[in-house]
Amino acid sequence: MNHLKSMTITQIGAVLKELGQPAFRAKQVYTWLHKGVRSFDEMTNLPKALRDTLSERYPLRIPEVVRKQESQKDGTIKYLWKLSDGNCVETVLMRYHYGNTVCISTEVGCRMGCAFCASTLGGLVRQLEPYEMLDQVLFTQVDSGLQVSHIVLMGIGEPLDNLDNVLRFLELVNSPEGMNISMRHISLSTCGLVPKIDELAEKKLQISLAISLHGPNNEIRNKIMPVNKAYPIEELLDACRRYYQETSRRIHFEYAMIDGVNDTQEHAKELLSRLKGLPAHLNLIPLNHVEESPLKPSTKAAVAAFQKTLEDGGLTTTVRRTLGSDIDASCGQLRRKYTKQNTL
Ligand code: SAH
Numbered sequence: 001m002n003h004l005k006s007m008t009i010t011q012i013g014a015v016l017k018e019l020g021q022p023a024f025r026a027k028q029v030y031t032w033l034h035k036g037v038r039s040f041d042e043m044t045n046l047p048k049a050l051r052d053t054l055s056e057r058y059p060l061r062i063p064e065v066v067r068k069q070e071s072q073k074d075g076t077i078k079y080l081w082k083l084s085d086g087n088c089v090e091t092v093l094m095r096y097h098y099g100n101t102v103c104i105s106t107e108v109g110c111r112m113g114c115a116f117c118a119s120t121l122g123g124l125v126r127q128l129e130p131y132e133m134l135d136q137v138l139f140t141q142v143d144s145g146l147q148v149s150h151i152v153l154m155g156i157g158e159p160l161d162n163l164d165n166v167l168r169f170l171e172l173v174n175s176p177e178g179m180n181i182s183m184r185h186i187s188l189s190t191c192g193l194v195p196k197i198d199e200l201a202e203k204k205l206q207i208s209l210a211i212s213l214h215g216p217n218n219e220i221r222n223k224i225m226p227v228n229k230a231y232p233i234e235e236l237l238d239a240c241r242r243y244y245q246e247t248s249r250r251i252h253f254e255y256a257m258i259d260g261v262n263d264t265q266e267h268a269k270e271l272l273s274r275l276k277g278l279p280a281h282l283n284l285i286p287l288n289h290v291e292e293s294p295l296k297p298s299t300k301a302a303v304a305a306f307q308k309t310l311e312d313g314g315l316t317t318t319v320r321r322t323l324g325s326d327i328d329a330s331c332g333q334l335r336r337k338y339t340k341q342n343t344l
Helices: 009-018 025-033 048-057 130-144 159-174 194-202 218-224 233-247 265-275 300-312 333-343
Strands: 064-070 077-082 088-096 099-103 107-109 124-127 148-153 186-190 208-212 251-257 280-286 316-319
Touching: 009 025, 064 130, 077 130, 088 130, 088 333, 099 130, 124 159, 130 148, 130 159, 148 159, 159 186, 159 194, 186 194, 194 233, 208 233, 233 251, 233 265, 251 300, 265 280, 265 300, 280 300, 300 316
Parallel strands: 099 148, 148 186, 186 208, 208 251, 251 280, 280 316
Antiparallel strands: 064 077, 077 088, 088 099, 107 124
């Protein structure tokens, strides 16, 4: 975490103190960094000598836009960024009635191995540093000119497999001197790393926890989500109950509907009984077809029937609109395409 933008104000203060600077400079530097400046020279209220020293010792390593695609249908914008080491990650900006939401990546690649997901096809390359998550939000806002009010950690990567960096990112993006985005406007999605869910619960943050469930039982989850072999569904749901006890935040479940795999009436009933008594919301997502995968999305009729059974059983559900479907806006697809084109 020796990048200046991964540091708290206190830590920046310590760096500046060593450089013989007065205490008030910490807040100045922090505020500039969190505005998304591209160089220390933009920090006009700092002495020139200090700007020079900082840029030498703490290069800003600004991500570059390598692709930008804008949906003609709904205004969704997808960015493919090149990081300072040449790796690429994706960020999606979605425009909802309640505000602009960015979906950020937390890792380059992923090692969770879910069968339907494009992000995991090449495995994990590396975890992202806190500033690299923050930069996705900052530079999406700067580039688009649109104010970001909500964040979802649902891009490439498994956030709970990079928990320390994610926690720092949350602290930074929530700070009043920074972007000041409310924890209640942030969602973190996990495939189900139980010990990490408990670790997160202990922090008692007011973020929403989203669980990628995608199946009502171990048999189905084992087939499509290898993580289930380590942390079976019973343990996962117990962790969700503990999370609710600690935070009083309703749990959001995500359920990608896959034709013939998890979308029958029996599955809907089984899901209802599994989630009974747990304050929950279920998001049904028609599977986004990934080229390399044989899995297909459920039919519209299957999705509607599934939803009806759940609603009749008292569970609140939404069918997620597929924003940006004309621009490869689902997880990992753009990076995958770009990496393939540039290695073949
Ligand atoms: N690793 C985290 C967050 C990233 S994925 C997690 O697993 O939750 C964000 C969401 O998109 C997850 O619910 C994931 O299961 C889902 N997803 C991935 N590939 C998908 C696809 N092809 N179609 C629909 N949803 C998909």
